[in-house]
Amino acid sequence: MxxxxxxxxxxxxxxxxxxxxxxxxxxxIGVRDSKDPDGGHLALTVGEFAALLTRIKRTTSP
Structure with missing residues (x-):
């Protein structure tokens, strides 16, 4: 991958x-820590990933 x-x-x-x-x-989608590439990854469906991005944008917006 x-x-x-x-x-x-x-x-x-x-x-x-x-x-x-x-x-x-x-x-x-797989998400992993770039400083620890051998530490595993979080596997998310496309829908879960989209929801994660929405939540991140909501909590980091002014």
Whole structure:
């Protein structure tokens, strides 16, 4: 699987870096800590991933 690092990673505050990977169509999206690539990943359906993004945007907006 090919992992893609978040565009927000690598800045001044590089403590919270994630990578995303496309899993099988049945599973959806994999999310892992880019600083610990061998530590496993969270598997989310496309719907769960969309809900996660919505919640993140809601809680980080001014």
């Amino acid at each position: 090919q992992w893609r690092k978040s565009s927000f990673s690598g800045g001044a505050d590089d403590q919270h870096c994630v990578e995303l990977g496309r899993l099988t169509p049945e599973v959806g």
